[in-house]
Amino acid sequence: MIYDPAPLAIFIFLGFVFGTVGLSFYLGRKAKSSEGYFAAHGQIPWAVNGIAFAGDYLSAASFLGICGMIAAYGYDGFLYSIGFLAGWIVALFVIAEPMKRLGKFTFADALDAKFNSRGIKGAAGISTLVVSIFYLIPQMVGAGSLIQPLLGLPHWVGVVMVGVVVIMIVVTAGMVSTTWVQFLKGSLLVIFSTVLVVMLLQKGLTTDTSSFQTIGPVSEQDLKQKTIADRKVIPPTGGWLSTAEKKQEFIRFVPKDGRAGYDIFHIDDIPGSDDKLLRQAQSVTGSGASKEIDGAPNGRESGERELQPIGHLSKLPGGETSTGPLGPISFFTTIGDSEVILWGSTTITNPEGPKTTVYYQKPTAGKRVLRPGEHPKFAGIRGDSFGDRLNFLSLMLALFCGTASLPHILIRYYTVKDGSAARKSTIVGIATIGFFYVLTLYLGLGAMTSGSLDLTDTNMSAPLLANSIRPWLFAVISAIAFTTVLGTVSGLILASSGAVAHDLLIGVMGIKLSGDAQVKVAKIAAIVVGGIAIILGVLFKELNVGYLVGWAFSVAASANLPALVMLLFWKKTTKEGIIASVLVGMISSLGWILLSADTYKSVYGLDPNDAIAPFSQPGIITIPLAFITLIVVSLYYSNKQEESTSKASV
């Protein structure tokens, strides 16, 4: 899709960004000491910290990724909402109070409280860095996606912008400003998402049968003619030809109105009939400046074509064309009784020139988008493969265990004054985040039926839904989404810089730094981590941000949670056990992801069937592996210690 930057949107957006940076500068004046920079002096009120939890947590993944996944495939995206929220139960009931009690600045502090070991500080510091950088990738990708329609700038510009602004926020202020910025953004995100859902329900649902053409029914014989329904067929060549393995899926026509390129249609079966229905499709060939849409250069000038927005209902219950206002329950029941047009895609390989991706309509019963298993990555739960089911279980386990292992969430426990405040702020966080996640199902399904989606970028679904309702709402929602990315990224960079300055330099290398010097080193680390995040954000632009976050959760849950839980609940835990558990959890989960089919396909561009890991989500193997490692290593070292003690006494 080609986006038009609207002056109002730019104005509101820049207002948000300057407001955020201004607030950071203002608050940053007060945060000169290391206690202020890393932990806001432990003086943040619990209610503010609770909403700031929501600001930190409801990142690009939640708002852009989940809504986008629901808009494209239905209920499956909501599984992430459920898993993300369930993780907070682990945080509240198991982790919150001990974290506050044991630590000071970083996650490593808590893990190392009992042993004062350089090894633990080193392992926990490295794990914080790895998890934070992994979690940064989807945030940066989301920022780039937002900038494109809002300001009409390329994806990479958005990534660089968010990187630079966040580095400014972190370098100027630290935890005080990050917390207040998160508080503001968390509140605004939930308030305006609620406004959007209320307006969506007021608007109700409508059918759209005119945006895309349908031809037919036509017989098999008709399909072999040179002209179909008065339209001249372009004879198939190259990858468009049917082969022994693959029957013809698409038919291309010479455009009637003298336009450039071709009109492309998907050949659909009609249930209970031998006839076919031709439904209009859209194709993209190549990329960048040479990209072609339906065989014509991408653009709006004469001789050019652009992708059309998608997302509509083809049938409403009772043959109606519009429902009028709907209630929160009737919204779902009406969609369940309707027919939704989802879009599939397939690749046509041209012997000469780049590949063509064809997107085609898939009329789908509404009740199918309200159940799990429609997304290609979740479809396995309806198949026969046990590996696919394990992959699903693994993802849900990682989401459950991951929240309480995320460094930027854990450090927020140090910004309040005591364990009781940590508990209360988590409860406020759960209420805010839970409410937002309920909204995601409305936002996603609303976007699915809004007629405004971008075929090539599901991450933009929620803002584009807002655009279909009111353009000013689009500006506000996009600005909030962008500033939410800013906040999450600043939290992550702060956690990383704390790990470098506090854990690695002071804790491991034994370099003595004053409070001021610690802050200076942390700021330099923030600039470096920010730079890395910018590069990764540009490289990973094609992936759904929700899916990327699933991986970050797997690494966090495998590296951090087993050590943290066992330290709290198993008295025989030794420092060697903790170090081994963190390293084994981190390396095994990272290694698994790098060798998985999804990475082969999306990152290396290799055949996913060659992947070494049997399924993509590592959690179900690597989390227990980290637990077992800790137990075995701890038992080995405590036995050794007992032996040496008894020898000494003999």
Add this chain to the structure above:
Amino acid sequence: MNTSDSPSPQRRFNTRLGLFLFLIYLTLYTGFVLINAFAADKMETIVLAGLNLAIVYGFGLIVFALVLALIYGLMCRRDPAENTETGEVAAVQGDSK
């Protein structure tokens, strides 16, 4: 060493309460995940007000998380070590040395 070696009765109560509520939620979450993984068709069953099990169970898990969190918040006992701000700071500093 840290203060967790000799936890106060209040802290012990809070820890046990947390684990008990955690197990309740874990059971419900596991049920949800297992139905999805091994009996996904069951999720289409209409169970309440025309809504299917997927939506009712999903929303239920979100609402129930908040209910359990509130129960925990109301029932937790205040740790005497937290009554003075300096007490907490001293405990933390003692831990790290």
